[in-house]
Amino acid sequence: MLEMRPMDLRTVNLSAMNPRQRSLLLAMFAALALAASVLCVFDPATSGIFPPCPVRYLTGWYCPGCGSLRAIHQLLHGHLQAAWAMNPLTVVLLPFLSYGLISSALFEIRGRGLPEPFLRAVWIRALCAAIILFGIVRNLPLHPFDLLAPGAMLHF
């Protein structure tokens, strides 16, 4: 999936992929489907089967991704508001990330992904800064910011 190979755009398809790449891709899809179904059945907020965030565990701070498993669990049940309360960043990024993942998978299968805009470097750096800033701000004990901590908006 992370490999760029020389190819003729017209001739690449699933049967032309080498067996190792093909099984790797299928294994990744299977793992993703399994993870999604486990995440759908068990709520990370109440179940102990999911590993804690290492950043939170070691430092006591929320990382930008803290609450994302709980958010995806709520999204899989159609609760957009509860998902937003757990991690708004995840809710915002997830559609774009899904599109990008599907595009990479299609690139592997047929040698051509979905149409993607070219992002200027400055926008990618801004995104990186926004993610880090979100991680800092949701740890601040000041009122409007503490709502960004996982689940805080549920008690608002």
Place this chain on the structure above:
Amino acid sequence: MFCSQCGANNADTAAVCVQCGRTLQAGTPATPLQVNGTVVPPTAAVPNYLVFAILATVFCCLPAGVPAIVYAAQVNGKLQMGDVAGAQAASNNAKLWCMISAGLGLGVVALYMILIMFGILNGISNH
């Protein structure tokens, strides 16, 4: 230089259009871009692994994901300036940091599972 596809104004040395991503430096559109002698599809001139870098940063491990995003930005920055070789080097680094991040993430999950197994075994042996 103006893009032949969308008309956006780009730097004269740009390898891809900053607006639509079309390859600019390959001369005519019929000639594909070449990196290290291999033909590269015009729409995916040099992969920046941005999706995986963001996944790594938000869902996996922040310290290894941030360098991946920074290198992803560098890939597109160098493509804008027409430095295809530099973009390819940055692309390799972005991929490397995605791999490191994935390795660390899987390591933590494996460690957690081992600890849970020990916890269960401990609970059984105490009964």
